[in-house]
Amino acid sequence: MIEVCHLAKRFRLPSRGSKSPAARDPRDHDGWFHAVRDVSFRCAPGEVLGLLGPNGAGKTTTLRMLSSALKPDGGSIHANGIDLLADPLAARQHIGFLSGSTGLYGRLTARENVEYFGRLHGMQPAHLKRRCDELFDLLQMHEFGNKRADQLSTGMKQKCSIARTVVHEPHIVILDEPTTGLDVMSAKILLDFIASYKALRVPLIFSTHHLHEVEKLCDRVCIINHGKTAFHGSMDELRQQGGSADLYDAFVGVIHQGA
Numbered sequence: 001m002i003e004v005c006h007l008a009k010r011f012r013l014p015s016r017g018s019k020s021p022a023a024r025d026p027r028d029h030d031g032w033f034h035a036v037r038d039v040s041f042r043c044a045p046g047e048v049l050g051l052l053g054p055n056g057a058g059k060t061t062t063l064r065m066l067s068s069a070l071k072p073d074g075g076s077i078h079a080n081g082i083d084l085l086a087d088p089l090a091a092r093q094h095i096g097f098l099s100g101s102t103g104l105y106g107r108l109t110a111r112e113n114v115e116y117f118g119r120l121h122g123m124q125p126a127h128l129k130r131r132c133d134e135l136f137d138l139l140q141m142h143e144f145g146n147k148r149a150d151q152l153s154t155g156m157k158q159k160c161s162i163a164r165t166v167v168h169e170p171h172i173v174i175l176d177e178p179t180t181g182l183d184v185m186s187a188k189i190l191l192d193f194i195a196s197y198k199a200l201r202v203p204l205i206f207s208t209h210h211l212h213e214v215e216k217l218c219d220r221v222c223i224i225n226h227g228k229t230a231f232h233g234s235m236d237e238l239r240q241q242g243g244s245a246d247l248y249d250a251f252v253g254v255i256h257q258g259a
């Protein structure tokens with residue numbers, strides 16, 4: 001179980017004139033930009049949680065705090081009873097985090113990249129080989145396993161980054177826009193891969209702009225708007241609060257309620 005309560009993060013703004021367009025954002029105060037103001041949600045074992053919100057809402061900033069890449073200014077994050085803000089090392093061990101940037105080593109092959117990250121997590125050679133074989137099967141990566149990362153297509157790089165993220169069998173998986181750049185077939189492989197985490201009873205959180213992915217996979221949804229949780233609950237509750245059985249209309253309804 002991962003529980004996020006009242007998370008907050010602000011960034012120092014460069015000084016600028018009062019006519020700047022960014023000054024109109026309600027999160028802009030006294031030289032600080034409050035990117036995340038009050039975000040709370042939870043994801044239990046066996047659940048997939050979808051993190052939604054308009055561009056700039058604060059999804060990536062929130063996920064970067066969960067992965068310990070960014071230090072929050074307020075709030076708490078607990079994973080399986082561990083206070084991840086007090087113990088960022090535990091966060092790195094427990095959480096597999098896919099960020100927007102691939103972070104692959106161009107001169108290593110796809111397989112070598114995944115193995116390298118497994119070794120960084122202290123995996124023993126036989127275990128690592130089994131795990132890599134399993135991931136290359138699940139994500140259908142064998143075809144390009146021996147290609148250098150700098151020669152991979154966008155979608156191949158994305159699959160490689162995902163394999164790298166989960167090679168050490170993390171207790172919690174967090175994926176920031178995982179289907180970006182994937183073709184229909186590759187996206188299907190990835191969505192099936194995400195769904196498989198329910199059976200493993202590993203909480204999985206992913207951000208996306210694709211509502212059909214949310215409809216297909218998610219047990220729970222968190223919608224962030226202007227850095228605050230605008231909705232957190234089940235798909236049925238979202239339809240109820242958004243005032244429509246159609247997920248797109250319900251999403252728009254929730255965003256308008258908070259505007």
Ligand SMILES: Nc1ncnc2c1ncn2[C@@H]1O[C@H](COP(=O)(O)OP(=O)(O)OP(=O)(O)O)[C@@H](O)[C@H]1O
Binds near residue numbers: 033035054055059061
């Ligand atoms: N280091 C930073 N310094 C200043 N502002 C930042 C910084 N990082 C993010 N922001 C701002 O915080 C807000 C939230 O950004 P974030 O990347 O979390 O949004 P998002 O919901 O992931 O958006 P998208 O859907 O477009 O990916 C944006 O207005 C962004 O410009």
